[in-house]
Amino acid sequence: MLTAERRQYILQVLSQEGKVVAKRVSEELGISEDTIRRDLRELAAEGALERVHGGALPRPPVYGSFTLRQTQALARKATIARAAIPFVRNGHVLLLDGGTTNVQVAQHLPQDLHATVVTNNPHVAVALEAHHPYIDIVLLGGNILKEAMATLGTAALETIRMMRVDIYFLGVGSLHPSVGISTNHLEEAYLKRAMIASASEVIALTAPEKLNTASPYIVGQLSELSAIITEQSVPDDVLEPYRALDITVIKAS
Structure with a gap:
């Protein structure tokens, strides 16, 4: 699975379930938890989610000034x-x-x-x-x-x-x-x-x-x-x- 596809899947899980559990996603995709955690770090840096212990949660929307x-x-x-x-x-x-x-x-x-x-x-x-x-x-x-x-x-x-x-x-x-x-x-x-x-x-x-x-x-x-x-x-x-x-x-x- 390509990196972009993997991260899109993570965001889809977040949208549907309101959270991402790194261990569960790694098992579903057959990919190491380290890879998923790296994806979560990158997505957090982009402001797409908030990392928490074991996974991620949604961030509130950005409203502007x-x-x-x-x-x-x-x-x-x-x-x-x-x-x-x-x-x-x-x-x-x-x-x-x-x-x-x-x-x-x-x-x-x-x-x-x-x-x-x-x-x-x-x-x-x-x-x-x-x-x-x-x-x-x-x-x-x-x-x-x-x-x-x-x-x-x-x-x-x-x-x-x-x-x-x-x-x-x-x-x-x-x-x-x-x-x-x-x-x-x-x-x-x-x-x-x-x-x-x-x-x-x-x-x-x-x-x-x-x-x-x-x-x-x-x-x-x-x-x-x-x-x-x-x-x-x-x-x-x-x-x-x-x-x-x-x-x-x-x-x-």
């Missing part, structure tokens, strides 16, 4: 955001991190809400300042990660470690029942981990295509989530492994 994502799938993101609002109460300290769905959460918070919002997302701060006179805004400092339009680094990390928040609305990179919560950036993983530790409740807001995927840097285990909010279109069999971990799963409509 934050500015572009601000214009994409707005109705879908707004639906998820609206489903998050019932968790919020007057007097809460809320934490919203990077990403465009959390901007939608900020825009959909009630205009008469009395609360404090802590964020490392400048677009969240701008959205709140414009229409929410009773919300106090704490904008975390640091270097801006342009892909997520979020501040990262020591300043943000140390500030979060001094806080206790009621709800953290987690912008998701990847979620997977066995891998957990992961992201593409090491510094972002450190900060998200600290944000989870600071929160009484952690609610993940995720597009369907980020479910059952993995990224290079682990943030934490799914057991740290209180709830997952995703879209109505996600099949129940996809969500069952998350519900089996005693996580509340909400299909926004």
